[in-house]
Amino acid sequence: MSEPRWVPWARRFVLGFLALFTLVPLYAMVSSSLKPLGDVQGKWEWFPSTLTIQPFFDIWETIPLADYFMNSLVISGSAAILSVVIAIFAAYALSRFRFRGKNFFKMTVLSTQMFPGILFLLPLFLIFVNIGNTTGIVLYGSRLGLIITYLTFSLPFAIWMLAGYIDSIPKELDEAAMVDGTGPLGALIRVVIPAATPGIVAVGIYSFMTAWGEVLFASVMTDSGTRTLAVGLQEYSTQVQVYWNQVMAASLIVSVPVVAGFLLLQRYLVAGLTAGAVK
Amino acid sequence: MPTALDDAPAVKAAGAPGPRRVRRKRRGVALPYLLLLPAILLELLVHLIPMIAGLVMSFFKLTQFYIRDFSSAPAAGLDNYKFVLDFNFAAGKSLLGSFWISVLYTVLSVGFCWLFGTSAAVLMQKNFRGRGVLRTLFLVPYALPMYAAVITWSFMFQRDTGLVNSLLGIDSFWLIGDNSFWSLVVVSVWRNWPFAFLIVMAGLQNIPGELYEAAAIDGAGWWRQFQAITQPMLRPVNQVLLLVLFLWTFNDFNTPYVLFGASAPKEASLISIHIYQSSFVTWNFGLGSAMSVLLLLFLLIVSTVYLGLTSRRRNAVV
Numbered sequence: 196m197s198e199p200r201w202v203p204w205a206r207r208f209v210l211g212f213l214a215l216f217t218l219v220p221l222y223a224m225v226s227s228s229l230k231p232l233g234d235v236q237g238k239w240e241w242f243p244s245t246l247t248i249q250p251f252f253d254i255w256e257t258i259p260l261a262d263y264f265m266n267s268l269v270i271s272g273s274a275a276i277l278s279v280v281i282a283i284f285a286a287y288a289l290s291r292f293r294f295r296g297k298n299f300f301k302m303t304v305l306s307t308q309m310f311p312g313i314l315f316l317l318p319l320f321l322i323f324v325n326i327g328n329t330t331g332i333v334l335y336g337s338r339l340g341l342i343i344t345y346l347t348f349s350l351p352f353a354i355w356m357l358a359g360y361i362d363s364i365p366k367e368l369d370e371a372a373m374v375d376g377t378g379p380l381g382a383l384i385r386v387v388i389p390a391a392t393p394g395i396v397a398v399g400i401y402s403f404m405t406a407w408g409e410v411l412f413a414s415v416m417t418d419s420g421t422r423t424l425a426v427g428l429q430e431y432s433t434q435v436q437v438y439w440n441q442v443m444a445a446s447l448i449v450s451v452p453v454v455a456g457f458l459l460l461q462r463y464l465v466a467g468l469t470a471g472a473v474k
Numbered sequence: 475m476p477t478a479l480d481d482a483p484a485v486k487a488a489g490a491p492g493p494r495r496v497r498r499k500r501r502g503v504a505l506p507y508l509l510l511l512p513a514i515l516l517e518l519l520v521h522l523i524p525m526i527a528g529l530v531m532s533f534f535k536l537t538q539f540y541i542r543d544f545s546s547a548p549a550a551g552l553d554n555y556k557f558v559l560d561f562n563f564a565a566g567k568s569l570l571g572s573f574w575i576s577v578l579y580t581v582l583s584v585g586f587c588w589l590f591g592t593s594a595a596v597l598m599q600k601n602f603r604g605r606g607v608l609r610t611l612f613l614v615p616y617a618l619p620m621y622a623a624v625i626t627w628s629f630m631f632q633r634d635t636g637l638v639n640s641l642l643g644i645d646s647f648w649l650i651g652d653n654s655f656w657s658l659v660v661v662s663v664w665r666n667w668p669f670a671f672l673i674v675m676a677g678l679q680n681i682p683g684e685l686y687e688a689a690a691i692d693g694a695g696w697w698r699q700f701q702a703i704t705q706p707m708l709r710p711v712n713q714v715l716l717l718v719l720f721l722w723t724f725n726d727f728n729t730p731y732v733l734f735g736a737s738a739p740k741e742a743s744l745i746s747i748h749i750y751q752s753s754f755v756t757w758n759f760g761l762g763s764a765m766s767v768l769l770l771l772f773l774l775i776v777s778t779v780y781l782g783l784t785s786r787r788r789n790a791v792v
Contacts, residue, residue: 309774318527
């Protein structure tokens with residue numbers, strides 16, 4: 196398509212502006228993580244006077260970052276895996292079966308996206324405490340409680356997206372498998388899941404990211420033993436001073452796994468979004 | 475054709491079913507529900523039951539005196555609602571103030587996210603050198619954990635040591651006072667526009683190239699093609715995108731909470747922060763719940779009207 200003359204200029208200007216807008220905070224994060232404490236406490240410098248990797252060692256000493264890292268990893272990983280498994284079954288049901296209440300379920304699932312988190316934070320907290328008191332299953336303050344909570348956060352989107360993805364897989368494929376003698380579940384495991392792998396991976400990343408970045412429930416539902424990175428990072432600020440170089444180093448460290456995973460698998464995510472969310 | 479995919483009434487209509495048939499039919503009917511069961515149970519536990527509990531709580535005087543024993547809290551009827559909706563009193567006034575801050579925040583943030591996302595996606599339709607790098611770069615803010623991004627911004631907004639003041643050559647406060655609202659908008663746009671970019675880009679990939687080729691043969695220029703093909707083909711994508719962005723932004727709690735801490739300046743006190751403060755700082759869960767219910771009602775009404783309007787237009791077009 197031949198463009199008018201202004202389009203290439205608009206492209207340079209708009210994309211240049213957006214690239215700078217995106218880059219500056221990333222640069223601030225990376226460069227500050229390599230500065231000695233004295234530098235980040237003074238006036239902002241674009242170029243560090245001394246480069247040091249000391250903050251990357253100090254972050255583990257100032258706060259128990261490794262414990263928080265482990266908590267976040269276990270909680271987000273479990274939430275992602277469970278939400279993917281549950282979403283696969285639900286999406287398969289929505290995509291391949293006709294049954295009473297299907298539309299009601301779809302609408303309910305979609306509308307949970309609308310709920311303000313603040314609305315059910317307190318009731319959920321009370322329910323978790325009550326379950327703990329009556330059954331002995333510790334949900335409040337435990338990793339399990341956060342895993343259950345987080346997996347439901349990504350579940351609606353995961354079901355929605357996977358159902359769209361499975362819709363795009365020809366029904367004839369699993370029908371053929373069933374003619375060959377497997378049941379619907381066999382067809383799901385042997386045909387649909389392999390064919391939907393990109394969508395499943397995308398949903399898994401999405402769920403992991405949702406859990407890794409959540410702040411509100413993590414700040415209310417954790418105690419000192421189960422604290423996640425989202426809450427723990429605030430501990431670099433003491434009454435006396437903020438260790439900004441360490442805050443930036445720690446932010447960088449906690450970002451690397453999700454950003455790397457996301458960028459490596461973004462093709463799948465875009466493919467998943469195309470099939471599911473965008474129709 | 476396997477039973478599972480059959481319509482249940484059709485099986486019934488096939489006449490007196492044999493025993494074998496009944497069993498197969500029953501399994502076929504129960505299976506989708508079994509598949510949905512884990513999702514239903516978890517949605518019930520984490521979303522629906524707490525929602526109903528929240529609704530019930532909004533009709534009780536659930537102040538700090540009744541935290542230990544909830545069952546003893548006196549019923550309040552509609553008092554909580556009357557109290558927060560009485561705009562002559564402080565509580566109503568501050569709720570209304572937060573509501574308008576949230577509205578302005580949402581309009582600005584969603585508007586800029588959509589504008590940036592669409593411009594970038596459309597301008598990157600054509601291949602050019604560095605497109606892949608740029609695309610990857612634009613996705614980074616969305617991939618970053620939200621609190622890491624917001625903490626970095628709060629560092630940049632520091633008065634004495636921050637990058638923003640150094641860049642602008644001024645000496646302002648950004649995290650208190652009037653500026654705090656604008657800080658909030660900037661951070662939210664920085665973080666969310668890549669999502670709009672991602673969705674619009676996915677939408678653009680769904681437009682068949684033949685449409686552009688045919689239009690080019692008919693002599694349509696770049697702008698005409700954008701108007702006649704790109705825009706209408708993106709409409710359904712945009713409808714979903716704007717609704718999702720609206721809901722996320724209006725409910726946003728994380729951005730102000732990480733940027734300002736638990737007590738946001740009143741200029742940037744979004745409605746979710748306002749509710750959090752009423753519930754967990756002044757310990758009035760009845761009031762907090764009533765405000766949450768009002769917020770949900772508002773979002774429901776806006777979403778329903780929006781979906782009604784957009785689907786009517788969609789039907790009119792088709």
